[in-house]
Amino acid sequence: MTGPLSTAQIREKYLQFFQSKGHLHLPSYSTVAPDPTTLFTVAGMQPFKEQFMGAPAVFDGVASKRVTTAQKCVRVGDIENVGRTRRHLSLFEMMGNFSFGDYFKRDAIHWAWEFLTGAEWMGMDGSKLYVTIYEDDDEAFMYWTQEIGIDPSHVHRFGADENFWPADAPKEGPNGPCGPCSEIFYDRGPKYGDDSWADYAVTRESARFLEIWNLVFPQFDRQEPLADGTPVLRDLPFKNIDTGMGLERVASVVQDVPDFYSNDVFLPIVTRVAELSGQPYEGEVSVSHRVVAEHIRSVSMVIADGSVPSNTGRGYVVRKILRRACRHAYLLGLREPSLFKLVPIVVDRMGDAYPELRENLAKVEATVKAEEESFLRTLEGGIQRLGKLMSGMERGATLSGNDAFVLYDTYGFPVDLTKEIAEEYGISVDEAGYAESLENAQNLARAGSKYGKSELFGGNMEALDGLSPTVFVGYDDLQADGEVVALVGAGERLTHLSAGSEATVVLSRTPFYAEGGGEVGDTGRIEWDGGAGIVRDTRKTPQGVFLHDVLIESGELKEGLSVRAVVSGERQAIQRHHTATHLLQSALRAVLGSGVQQKGSLVAADRLRFDFSHGAALSADEIAAVETLVSRWVSANFAVTWQEMPIADAKAAGATALFGEKYGETVRVVRVGGSVEYAGQTVSSMELCGGAHVTRTGDIGAFVILSDENVAA
Numbered sequence: 001m002t003g004p005l006s007t008a009q010i011r012e013k014y015l016q017f018f019q020s021k022g023h024l025h026l027p028s029y030s031t032v033a034p035d036p037t038t039l040f041t042v043a044g045m046q047p048f049k050e051q052f053m054g055a056p057a058v059f060d061g062v063a064s065k066r067v068t069t070a071q072k073c074v075r076v077g078d079i080e081n082v083g084r085t086r087r088h089l090s091l092f093e094m095m096g097n098f099s100f101g102d103y104f105k106r107d108a109i110h111w112a113w114e115f116l117t118g119a120e121w122m123g124m125d126g127s128k129l130y131v132t133i134y135e136d137d138d139e140a141f142m143y144w145t146q147e148i149g150i151d152p153s154h155v156h157r158f159g160a161d162e163n164f165w166p167a168d169a170p171k172e173g174p175n176g177p178c179g180p181c182s183e184i185f186y187d188r189g190p191k192y193g194d195d196s197w198a199d200y201a202v203t204r205e206s207a208r209f210l211e212i213w214n215l216v217f218p219q220f221d222r223q224e225p226l227a228d229g230t231p232v233l234r235d236l237p238f239k240n241i242d243t244g245m246g247l248e249r250v251a252s253v254v255q256d257v258p259d260f261y262s263n264d265v266f267l268p269i270v271t272r273v274a275e276l277s278g279q280p281y282e283g284e285v286s287v288s289h290r291v292v293a294e295h296i297r298s299v300s301m302v303i304a305d306g307s308v309p310s311n312t313g314r315g316y317v318v319r320k321i322l323r324r325a326c327r328h329a330y331l332l333g334l335r336e337p338s339l340f341k342l343v344p345i346v347v348d349r350m351g352d353a354y355p356e357l358r359e360n361l362a363k364v365e366a367t368v369k370a371e372e373e374s375f376l377r378t379l380e381g382g383i384q385r386l387g388k389l390m391s392g393m394e395r396g397a398t399l400s401g402n403d404a405f406v407l408y409d410t411y412g413f414p415v416d417l418t419k420e421i422a423e424e425y426g427i428s429v430d431e432a433g434y435a436e437s438l439e440n441a442q443n444l445a446r447a448g449s450k451y452g453k454s455e456l457f458g459g460n461m462e463a464l465d466g467l468s469p470t471v472f473v474g475y476d477d478l479q480a481d482g483e484v485v486a487l488v489g490a491g492e493r494l495t496h497l498s499a500g501s502e503a504t505v506v507l508s509r510t511p512f513y514a515e516g517g518g519e520v521g522d523t524g525r526i527e528w529d530g531g532a533g534i535v536r537d538t539r540k541t542p543q544g545v546f547l548h549d550v551l552i553e554s555g556e557l558k559e560g561l562s563v564r565a566v567v568s569g570e571r572q573a574i575q576r577h578h579t580a581t582h583l584l585q586s587a588l589r590a591v592l593g594s595g596v597q598q599k600g601s602l603v604a605a606d607r608l609r610f611d612f613s614h615g616a617a618l619s620a621d622e623i624a625a626v627e628t629l630v631s632r633w634v635s636a637n638f639a640v641t642w643q644e645m646p647i648a649d650a651k652a653a654g655a656t657a658l659f660g661e662k663y664g665e666t667v668r669v670v671r672v673g674g675s676v677e678y679a680g681q682t683v684s685s686m687e688l689c690g691g692a693h694v695t696r697t698g699d700i701g702a703f704v705i706l707s708d709e710n711v712a713a
């Protein structure tokens with residue numbers, strides 16, 4: 001018995017086919033975009049822009065002008081349609097074959113046809129295939145109709161808005177390689193729609209005619225247009241091929257399933273969502289199954305690639321996708337973190353093709369779960385409040401902008417979420433009113449300070465303009481009293497924060513260590529008369545203003561209030577790991593030689609990681625020697641002291657500094673007050689360091705190396 005090809009088999013066949021045509025198969029590049037034109041990798045060609053422009057086509061030492069990949073791509077421009085329709089995905093796999101000045105249009109067209117219709121490949125019925133071409137591309141028309149033999153009535157010509165890649169590139173950009181394209185469509189038949197191919201020329205939308213492959217002929221380098229707007233296209237030194245076949249789309253055709261969510265990758269995820277929630281995948285709620293299934297797939301991939309939820313840039317998008325999934329899980333009745341339980345299925349379905357998923361399973365689960373926990377707290381309050389506001393409103397009514405603002409201001413409930421929930425009830429949100437309320441609140445809070453956009457903490461560091469550096473007392477004290485100097489939410493100065501909201505709090509004095517030098521930011525609590533909040537992280541600006549990421553538990557926090565700041569007990573564990581990191585560095589240099597250079601580190605409550613340069617993996621003997629050396633320091637229970645001094649003095653005393661790091665005039669030196677012997681050497685520890693440490697080496701306790709890995713790649 002053979003069923004239709006699985007997604008994995010289609011992927012494999014594609015790569016095999018193009019390898020048989022002399023292409024080098026390269027693994028997918030990361031979802032983190034290879035160039036700054038986008039946040040995420042949006043197309044299979046993106047990592048090859050330089051080769052299209054004429055750079056040598058050499059990959060890890062292998063020269064090849066023909067390359068094939070399965071590239072994971074992320075496009076989030078219309079994220080709110082994902083799940084509502086069954087045609088949008090935020091993550092998709094683009095199968096591509098690329099030529100860097102090697103073969104061109106004719107071969108690209110012939111091979112696409114052979115792959116789609118060849119009995120041993122996709123075996124599609126050629127009479128169901130249709131194509132579009134660029135308006136004046138008579139050459140492509142000739143290949144399709146005369147050489148391939150496709151019926152001329154199956155061909156449409158479009159302008160640069162449809163048949164150029166990037167779309168409209170001559171006028172709109174981006175600058176760089178671009179060219180006309182030819183798209184291949186499959187007619188899924190009247191059960192998907194009663195429109196005709198002629199209709200498509202007008203509507204350019206069809207459930208029946210599904211675009212499955214885009215053949216691009218990059219032959220131009222788009223330059224800055226002239227002052228009057230005239231596009232400038234320069235001929236590239238040679239002609240290239242870039243194709244992108246949508247794997248999920250071809251799977252729909254080959255498996256003859258109605259949409260992405262019924263294919264062999266998504267169905268198991270959707271089914272698991274139904275099991276976890278106890279809600280069958282049917283009817284109106286099925287939107288939520290789809291959102292959850294789609295988003296957990298994309299979020300797992302981007303987190304595996306190193307992106308993490310945050311308030312800026314790529315991290316903001318990760319957070320937005322994840323929070324949208326959280327909300328739909330909530331709508332399905334899931335009140336506990338649940339999305340993280342879906343990660344293993346994603347890994348099961350995609351981990352063979354993308355091993356980074358399997359390698360990072362635990363990290364992905366933990367990241368998703370932590371974000372779920374935090375968002376569920378925000379969500380509960382906001383959803384209930386919104387429900388109350390909308391009760392009694394008719395479809396077609398409008399929620400006032402101020403109500404939407406209060407939800408945001410008080411509950412941290414993002415306005416795009418408010419809009420999406422309201423829309424489901426046929427209620428719109430007065431966006432102009434929202435903007436006005438926001439503006440008013442800013443005017444009140446700003447009191448003369450200027451306002452603009454930048455990158456930190458929700459996008460507005462200027463909200464912190466004019467603040468003095470925070471007095472840090474946390475080397476010695478784990479509790480301190482301070483005054484609230486500023487409250488910042490989503491980049492705006494706020495006057496007050498109510499229970500349930502999350503924001504950045506700036507204090508006049510703080511015992512909280514701000515993330516830096518490898519050491520994680522402190523967590524803990526702040527308390528004041530009538531209220532309390534959880535400090536979830538601490539960072540600082542380059543100007544030395546400490547930013548506490550706070551969730552208000554109870555009461556109201558206002559500018560000017562006195563608070564007591566209390567660092568969590570985890571700090572002791574962090575300090576043990578930090579001092580141990582110094583000892584580890586000295587031990588490594590003693591055992592492996594002074595060529596060992598620190599490249600980075602992570603000092604957290606549960607572990608430390610030390611990154612260093614060294615030509616080879618450590619032998620078991622070397623690891624044992626390093627452990628023994630550190631243990632000797634620990635049992636000697638030496639005092640650990642720190643002191644500020646001019647950098648010249650620190651260097652003269654032989655303190656270890658991080659190569660390439662910029663230090664100020666005055667530095668802090670952390671020193672262990674005694675040395676140990678190793679193979680005739682006297683080994684001591686003195687480092688430039690701003691971190692938090694134990695006061696005696698004996699506090700460190702047991703020291704074990706759990707693993708030693710090569711991370712050069």
Ligand code: SER
Pocket residue numbers: 042043044045096165214215216242243244245
């Ligand atoms: N770059 C083209 C696209 O993304 C073909 O790979 O559609």
